[in-house]
Amino acid sequence: MKCLTARLAVGITGAAMMAATPLYSQMGAPGSERAGMPAVAGPLAAKYKTDADRILTAAMADNDGYAALTYLCDHVGKRLSGTPQLNTAVEWGADLMTKAGLQNVQVQPVMVPRWVRGNESAALVGPVAKPLHMLGLGMSVGTPKGGITAEVLFVPDFATLDALPSDRVKGKIVVFNPGWHGYGVGSMYRTGGTSRAAARGAVAMLVRSATGLVMQTPHTGTLRYDEKQPKIPAAALSVEDALLIERLAKEGPVKVHLEMDAHMEADVQAGNVMGEIVGSEHPEQVVVLGGHIDSWDVGQGAQDDGGGIMATFEAVSLIHKLGLKPKRTIRIVFWVNEENGGAGGKAYRKWIGNKIGDQVAAIEMDGGAEKPLGMGYGGFGGGRRQAAGAAPAEAPGLSEAEKQSVATMRDIAALLAPIGADTVSPGGGGSDIGPITADGVAALSPRTVGEHYFDWHHTEADTLDKVDPDSFKRNTAMLSVVAYVLADMDGRLVGRKSVFSE
Ligand SMILES: [Zn+2]
Incomplete structure (x- = not known):
């Protein structure tokens, strides 16, 4: 400064x-x-x-x-x-x-704004135990101390989420994987998915990273809270981990533990x-x-x-030079x-x-x-x-x-x-x-x-x-x-x- x-x-x-x-x-x-x-x-x-x-x-x-x-x-x-x-x-x-x-x-x-990520982690706790490759989304709130452990609700898209009865969503960690259809679609789920999930009673939101490359690398980016909905924590998962959750969820209940210190200063x-x-x-x-x-x-x-x-700077500098x-x-x-x-x-x-x-x-x-x-x-x-x-x-x-x-x-x-x-x-x-x-x-x-x-x-x-x-x-x-x-x-x-x- x-x-x-x-x-x-x-x-x-x-x-x-x-x-x-x-x-x-x-x-x-x-x-x-x-x-x-x-x-x-x-x-x-x-x-x-x-x-x-x-x-x-x-x-x-x-x-x-x-x-x-x-x-x-x-x-x-x-x-x-x-x-x-x-x-x-x-x-x-x-x-x-x-x-x-x-x-x-x-x-x-x-x-x-000053958004601070802090310590963060996510892990599958059932039916298998495994750390997840994640990055909290920018501007996200954190979890309560000790984190959130909840059953996952996997949905491919907003339409599927909206069609479910509320008791299926309430208390769950919603996981979106819309696939890769370009950044426009990917970023729409990243920015808007959190409040869409919160509106249905979810306690957290995880989203497939907005990328076409599958290299076990999470991609962050901002979310945007709808002020009318409760603010719940949100993170991006690597494509591989989103796909793993999708497969496991087809077999039966999947549980995730999410811990994030994220906050605004x-x-x-x-x-x-x-x-x-x-x-x-x-x-x-x-x-x-x-x-x-x-x-x-x-x-x-x-x-x-x-x-x-x-x-752009060098473009201008060259004109001057x-x-x-x-x-x-x-x-x-x-x-x-x-x-x-x-x-x-x-x-x-x-x-x-x-x-x-x-x-x-x-x-x-x-x-x-x-x-x-x-x-x-x-x-x-x-x-x-x-x-x-x-x-x-x-x-x-x-x-x-x-x-x-x-x-x-x-x-x-x-x-x-x-x-x-x-x-x-x-x-x-x-x-x-x-x-x-x-x-x-x-x-x-x-x-x-x-x-x-x-x-x-x-x-x-x-x-x-x-x-x-x-x-x-x-x-x-x-x-x-x-x-x-x-x-x-x-x-x-x-x-x-x-x-x-x-
Ligand atoms: Zn940029």
Whole structure:
């Protein structure tokens, strides 16, 4: 925490809270090989070819971004909201931006929750005795002292739970295994399953980890309590252990002992870290990009989201190193508290206030630094329910301005052909930029091959070695070109207002 307050120059003012929905379009189910729309070179590709090639060459030769990621992972490490490590990361991030020569470097103060995991364990106690591989879910309450021992009720899904008579659920530990149908479904059971089970009288909830990889590794993540229901403890199980319980439950009664010290402590001050390249002609107009600086309290937060903040940072730093002077301001933001509250994204929206119209575009990288295929763009026609292969240009209800914007992005994407990232896909966005993109700011995010992101996500295994340097550089290169062109070109992309719910 030392020195942090010295940099807390900007107050938070005004505006109502806005909920954000992550548009996990870049995180489709494994194997969802949506092709994206190919680039179509036009006037922008012609105008910016020389600058873009310089950026791409510099980015692919650059080692500073990956070196910074290495330091963040190995020397700061995991950085859950409310921990001293997060504030170390915040301070280090601001120093990094200052040393890179960015302007207006500041830490915007944000209060974040402090959830403490404490000691935790779970074990099968009948019909066999065996420890379970578990991780408590973020924001969960703990068990009473001495833990909970109860019979398990295994259910594959919400519908099965809701169809059971209450006396079958009351007093049980509900175990969900919806299978793996992508992160959208998996995270729905993780975030909402606890209160669904509590509403029926369950005493605790266990859920299969939201992953497709079966490697006896539990994946944590946040839950969200429905304030109308009793708060019961909840944890994620390894896929293997969830499947074991499922098999045993078919044979007869299964008993589990669960013990968790998890609890909330007082909120802690942290902050959004920001720096800029101030625009040469329209300094008030801003292209904002970044990721989230917090992580879970396991692993190193390497893919989630160390790679995101370091690739976006280096993308901006490279523009500065090359002496390029975009007409509009490019702002890098390391948002805070994405994982368990979204306080950073909401605080940023409040800080922008009624100048929302000057936010020209928002780019969030929070899907891992795997090999990029191109950019996701939308908010319209995108989102997690977008049908495979559907293109926004062909989506019903797209306005002429939106169609034109898609064409503009396909023109820009032509500049990314040398790194094989010359596609544009529906969707795009992220939970940190959700509060501003809901107000109509154009939303973008990298789209990658998405092969392994959910293998490591929110686990002890999310460590630096999972980030391939070449793929990381390609993300940096792509983001740098896109941010530069969006900040310099005549005209701007359109967004679409929406109401997001978390
Ligand atoms: Zn993330």
